[in-house]
């Protein structure tokens with residue numbers, strides 16, 4: 001009987017291509033998730049019990065989810081964020097966790113620019129006006145000459161910097177582990193402290209991972225450091241922003257606008273933020289382009305197959321699993 005690989009990531013399953021073919025050609029049976037959304041820890045536990053690998057979307061994998069997963073060798077994240085996977089628990093069970101760095105950077109960077117422009121020119125608001133048979137206008141703001149503050153200057157942050165520079169923005173960043181000086185020089189990006197960056201920027205864009213140290217980094221206090229006209233863009237992770245504080249800042253006019261692709265709870269329903277014209281939302285579509293689905297899918301499948309062949313793939317999120325040599 002063929003060994004099985006669980007696939008929870010929705011666009012991975014739904015898009016035909018080499019990423020699915022190479023799993024089948026290697027002799028594995030693909031087990032699709034029974035639900036069309038990220039799974040909670042108790043939901044994924046029984047599915048992991050019977051498989052040797054999983055191509056994971058944004059599912060929650062805890063120590064309890066892994067308790068019965070005796071045959072599991074690899075959790076291959078279809079994406080880069082591993083904040084929903086208990087890496088220590090995976091390491092303790094000898095399960096390799098892989099990611100697809102860089103495969104989605106362009107798609108997320110383009111969405112970031114789309115959100116900046118949508119908020120700056122109130123595109124969803126104006127679209128609704130025209131659809132309702134009306135014809136009124138609110139003045140927007142231009143990006144040209146404005147200062148962009150990037151919090152996190154990794155793969156996605158750097159791609160955003162390149163695109164924003166083409167719009168004539170001045171690029172600043174805050175990142176405790178910045179890229180090397182030659183990369184900074186080519187981007188024309190200047191370092192700032194977090195407080196300086198928030199105080200100076202016309203647009204602040206988040207491109208850092210979620211961790212205990214970054215949860216609610218954008219809160220009542222840090223929002224108060226921002227200019228009242230500034231725009232906040234979040235395509236990183238929802239929990240990095242205190243959404244109640246964001247609502248207070250936007251609704252009281254202490255912040256100019258915000259655009260978010262990610263939320264503390266997804267699907268994001270019932271929030272007062274959704275009543276504000278200055279707020280633009282997308283349903284976590286950062287990586288969801290035709291090109292990225294195929295690129296990221298192939299990388300996720302190759303990572304899983306490498307582990308199952310006993311090889312070590314490049315992008316491993318828990319290198320400790322390989323012991324002290326790792």
Ligand SMILES: NC(=O)c1ccc[n+]([C@@H]2O[C@H](COP(=O)([O-])OP(=O)(O)OC[C@H]3O[C@@H](n4cnc5c(N)ncnc54)[C@H](O)[C@@H]3O)[C@@H](O)[C@H]2O)c1
Nearest residue numbers: 081152153154155156174175177207208209235236286287
């Ligand atoms: N919206 C989406 O669909 C989508 C898709 C992919 C990634 N993401 C999110 O984007 C994030 C960034 O992705 P990436 O590929 O650029 O990752 P990356 O690892 O290449 O870059 C992250 C950068 O953040 C920096 N950083 C870490 N802690 C920080 C802190 N406290 N303050 C400021 N900077 C800090 C790191 O030094 C690094 O340079 C991911 O962690 C993920 O959560 C979202």
